[in-house]
Amino acid sequence: GAGVSQTPSNKVTEKGKYVELRCDPISGHTALYWYRQSLGQGPEFLIYFQGTGAADDSGLPNDRFFAVRPEGSVSTLKIQRTERGDSAVYLCASSFIGREHEQFFGPGTRLTVL
Amino acid sequence: AQSVTQLGSHVSVSEGALVLLRCNYSSSVPPYLFWYVQYPNQGLQLLLKYTTGATLVKGINGFEAEFKKSETSFHLTKPSAHMSDAAEYFCAVTSRGSYIPTFGRGTSLIVHP
Numbered sequence: 152g153a154g155v156s157q158t159p160s161n162k163v164t165e166k167g168k169y170v171e172l173r174c175d176p177i178s179g180h181t182a183l184y185w186y187r188q189s190l191g192q193g194p195e196f197l198i199y200f201q202g203t204g205a206a207d208d209s210g211l212p213n214d215r216f217f218a219v220r221p222e223g224s225v226s227t228l229k230i231q232r233t234e235r236g237d238s239a240v241y242l243c244a245s246s247f248i249g250r251e252h253e254q255f256f257g258p259g260t261r262l263t264v265l
Numbered sequence: 266a267q268s269v270t271q272l273g274s275h276v277s278v279s280e281g282a283l284v285l286l287r288c289n290y291s292s293s294v295p296p297y298l299f300w301y302v303q304y305p306n307q308g309l310q311l312l313l314k315y316t317t318g319a320t321l322v323k324g325i326n327g328f329e330a331e332f333k334k335s336e337t338s339f340h341l342t343k344p345s346a347h348m349s350d351a352a353e354y355f356c357a358v359t360s361r362g363s364y365i366p367t368f369g370r371g372t373s374l375i376v377h378p
Contacts, residue, residue, distance in 0.1 A: 155308065184365075191274075193355050193368025194309070207365065242308060251364030252297055252316060256308035 153177070155257035157243050163263045164233055172228040172260045176245030183226050184254060185218055186242040194242055200226060201248060233264045267292045269358050271369035279377050284328075284343040286372050288356030291337065298339040299357040299366060300330055309355065315339065326350070351376045 156175040164170050176183050181202050186194035196210040202223045211217075215233075220226040230237055240261050244254040272287040290296065297316050301309040313324025320332040330341045339356060353373050357366035 160306075182364075191370065193269075193357070193370050195368070196365045199365065210365075244308075252299075252314060252359060253311070254366075256301075256310070258306060258308045 155243055155245050155255055157241075157257040157260050159260060160258065161261045161263075163265065165265050166233060166235060168233050168264075170230050170233055170262065172230075172241050172262070174226045174228070174243030174245075174257060176224065176226070176243070177255055179247070180245035180255070181223065181248045182246045182251055182254075183220060184244045184246075185226070185228050186244065188240040188242055188259070190239070197228070197241075230262075233262075235264045238262055238264045267296065267358055267360060267367050269356050269367055269369035271354075271356050271372050273372055274370065275373045275375060277375040277377065278346045280348055281345050284341070284346045284350065284374065286341040286354050286356075286374065288330075288339045288341065288369060289337055290339065290356075290358045292358060292360065294361060295332075295334055296361060297359040298330075298332060299359070300324065300328070300339075300341050301355045301357060301368075302326075303353040303355065303371075305352075312341070312354075346374075346376045348376050348378065350374055 158173045183200040185197040188194045199207040200220045215231045218228045240259040242259045244256045246254045270289045299314045300312040315332045323329045356369040359366045
């Protein structure tokens, strides 16, 4: 079956603009995670969804970042008033509830803020 | 807070040589431990994990890792490197009762012909 997909694969925007990054999890996976991977670093946790609700958003760096998952499947990470420091690869992962230690990762969206 | 240290941002080996990628963690209790591999422009793929039981864990592509509690280590090894093993490798740790891994900074494995 299909893995986790993320769109777009690359996004270039200008400082101050709004961006949306999309994640399609593996079918049947009710847990969904967003991570951010800066150059030369490992992924850092942003937010975790169980179904439609955000179970843990402690990793979101500030209120410019927001994520939704209205129907418990596709999720969108939204970044307002982008800054150059937001440039990174944004990774999405999904898993079954209760199998959080078996997360499947998507290929990521590379965001570049000019 | 737990942390993960991967010694060496780059490791270079010859094809056929032993691969050793080092990972040490800090945790007050034995955690869950993982190794992921990331090929260019791809997502992370789980190589292997330790949760409980046997401390020597075998994963995909001939990799294995040993959990050593006394050394707080979880080093990744492979007896014979292939060119296709060239990639970025990440060690990660999750506290028991948590679901969010803390990743190391990664080690880039370079394989020379």
